[in-house]
Amino acid sequence: KAGVTQTPRYLIKTRGQQVTLSCSPISGHRSVSWYQQTPGQGLQFLFEYFSETQRNKGNFPGRFSGRQFSNSRSEMNVSTLELGDSALYLCASSLEYGGSSYEQYFGPGTRLTVT
Amino acid sequence: QKEVEQDPGPLSVPEGAIVSLNCTYSNSAFQYFMWYRQYSRKGPELLMYTYSSGNKEDGRFTAQVDKSSKYISLFIRDSQPSDSATYLCAMSMNSGNTPLVFGKGTRLSVIA
Numbered sequence: 001k002a003g004v005t006q007t008p009r010y011l012i013k014t015r016g017q018q019v020t021l022s023c024s025p026i027s028g029h030r031s032v033s034w035y036q037q038t039p040g041q042g043l044q045f046l047f048e049y050f051s052e053t054q055r056n057k058g059n060f061p062g063r064f065s066g067r068q069f070s071n072s073r074s075e076m077n078v079s080t081l082e083l084g085d086s087a088l089y090l091c092a093s094s095l096e097y098g099g100s101s102y103e104q105y106f107g108p109g110t111r112l113t114v115t
Numbered sequence: 116q117k118e119v120e121q122d123p124g125p126l127s128v129p130e131g132a133i134v135s136l137n138c139t140y141s142n143s144a145f146q147y148f149m150w151y152r153q154y155s156r157k158g159p160e161l162l163m164y165t166y167s168s169g170n171k172e173d174g175r176f177t178a179q180v181d182k183s184s185k186y187i188s189l190f191i192r193d194s195q196p197s198d199s200a201t202y203l204c205a206m207s208m209n210s211g212n213t214p215l216v217f218g219k220g221t222r223l224s225v226i227a
Binding site for chain 2: 004033035041042043044045048056058090092103104105106107108109111
């Protein structure tokens, strides 16, 4: 079974631009979570989607948004990029939302560099 | 105080050693505990998953949870150079509707 895939793997953007990252979960998984990983803050939860609805949101500004499609694929968008947004963005999928969903499987991440 | 504390290391051990990795937490509502391994330039990989207190063993890996002390551990027996990675603990509450909270990770190097 194929794992979680994320595209693109690497991205360089300029301050003020916006960016869209994509995540395809493991086949059959319906919940997708997004995390930001930086050396200083570690892994921080951004949001979780299940059945095309945002179920949880972390403590990030409104510049960070996401959505989920009917095939469970998800995208996240960051508008008005800041230098501090440079990070590894990780997507994780799990079978369901809640209950057994704690077994989350991560993709390889998208490395975003903002200059 | 952060919800989950984890010594960042780095931790360097000789091949074949027993490795002990630990996390402490402050939120007594955490019920689900996980350990992830992350190689450089890769996403975290789920290693162990336990519910509530007790031990769980999988091959060379043993996870322990002591809820009374708010302390979890991962033991690696007969460590190998391929175990060199960053190990992240993660935990979540019982409600089923809360996200994972991660430690910052411990970087482990196993020297051949």
